[in-house]
Amino acid sequence: MLGVLLSLIAGAPAGAFPAGPDGAASTEEITRAVTAEQLESHLRAFQDAADAHGGDRATGTAGYRASVDHVVERLRAAGYDPRVQVFTVPYDEDHEHDHDHGHDDGEGMAAGPRVTYNVLADTATGDPDSTVVVGAHLDSVPESPGLNDNGSGAAGVLAIAEALAGTETRNRVRFAWWGAEEINLNGSGHYVSDLRANDPAAFDDIALYLNLDMIGSPNYGRFLYDGDSSWGGWHDGSPEAPAGSDAIEVAFESYFESVGLAAEEVPIDDGSDHLVFAGAGIPVGGLFTGDSGEKTRQQVDLYGGRAGTDYDPCYHDACDDLGNVDLQVLEEMSDATAAVVLGFASSEIDDAATLRPPDGWPRRSALEELSPVLTGLMVWGAVVAVVAGVAVAVRRRARAHR
Known part of the structure; x- marks a missing residue:
């Protein structure tokens, strides 16, 4: 019995990643296929799009359309059949004040509706009833070419799609590039609301959502979204992490531990597209390397x-150009996401049960799973001890005064 208990506490060894079904790439193969050179080539395309069209890639601009064209072209070259989802973004005077610097690149920058686009692409194989979605926003703010925010995440998703092209997956993977994230998460919001209204079965097929936003910060930290509230809870007005989000956190933790890279949690309520999916009840997770916060x-x-x-x-500044992206951390975070995508895409996902970490991957040990309970018991014990100590002191004082 003691041996069983010790084996549970020890947990699975780090790095124990299965190869997956026949025809699938291994974790090592898929991460090797995502290279810094490949990521840089996508970033250069986004930089060229901004340089040729007024210095940015904001929603409703030719710079954004050129970024869409690059993604679509590279997906087709990799063998995908990408879909461009067209939608209209409401653009009022408040948005114009916050985001519009007034240049004209052919579509006009005045307040009013803007036509923009999401790009979607699916793997050729995999069960559509358990779809793994990985996405990043493709637009910048009008003040910036947006190479870290969020050319980095968009490049990461595109490199992962190229790496996975042609591999067999148990579950379908959907790659997504969202428009209008910088305007109230409109792109991912349109996608989710459109599915729920017009194809609820397809909405129910989404097993989880992974988000990449700013994964190449020059003074980076390696941050993963907290899926189990252990970081300290949620900010007011933010949705709680849906059940199963902790499995995504565990998967990222397992990967980083296996390759010896430090990483830490951040609240899941940071403002990016995963909030839309969390609000819809879909398990979410993802990576981030920091924005305007100060490094400790x-x-x-x-x-x-x-x-x-x-x-x-x-x-959100004009200097967010190609020189503002750390290619090493961009590759590390893209590799981690590629491994986690492959892990979930290769695993059995039970629609009737809460999402679990990928099949055969290292999981939290029994001791780690119990840590929140143990912490609570320790805090409760400390409170009881303090109360008991005060009671003893009061009794002693009372006796002394008799």
Whole structure:
């Protein structure tokens, strides 16, 4: 019995990733297929799109359309049949004040509705009843070419799609590039609301959503979204992480541990497209390397860089260009996502049960699973001890006064 208990506490060894079904790439093969050179080529295309069209890739601009064209072209070259979803973005005076710098690149920048696009592509194989969705927003703010925010995430998703092209998957994978994230998450919001209204069965088929937003910050941290509330809860007005989100957190933790890279949790309520899916009850997770927050001394010990300086000093600024992206961390975060996508795409997903970590992957040990309970018991014990100590002191004082 003691041996069983110790084996549970020990958990599975780090790095124990199965190869997957016949015809599937292994974790090592899929991460090797995602290269810094490949990621940089996508970033250069996004930089060229901005340079040729007024310096940005904002929703409703020719710079954004050129970015869409690059994604579609590369997907077709990899053997996918991409779909471009057209929708209209409401653009009022408040948005114009916040996001419009007034240049004209052929479509006009005045307040009013704007036509924009999502890009979607599915793997050729895999059960459509358990669809793994991985996405990133493709648009920038009008003040910036947006190479870290979010050319980095868009490049990561595209490189993963290219790496997975032709491999066999148990479950279908859908790759997504969202428009109008910088305008109230309109692209992913349109996609989810359109599915729920017009194809509820397809909406129910989504097993989980992974989000990549700003994964190449120059003064980076490696952050993964907290799927089990252990970070400290949710901010007011944010949706709670749907059941199963903790399985995604565990998968990312397992991968980073297996390759010896430090990573830490951040609240899942940071403002990006995963909020739309979380609000719809779909398990969510993803990666992030920081925006305008300041890096701590403890994080410098983990990742290097400079304490007291923003993770991305060029956040939403004109200097968010190709030179603002750290290619090493971009490749690390893209590799991690590729491994997790492949893990879930190769696993049996029971629609009637809560999402679990990928089949055969390392999981939290029994001790780690119990840690929130143990922490609560320790806190409760400390409170009881303090109360008991106060009671004893009161009794002693009372006796002394008799």
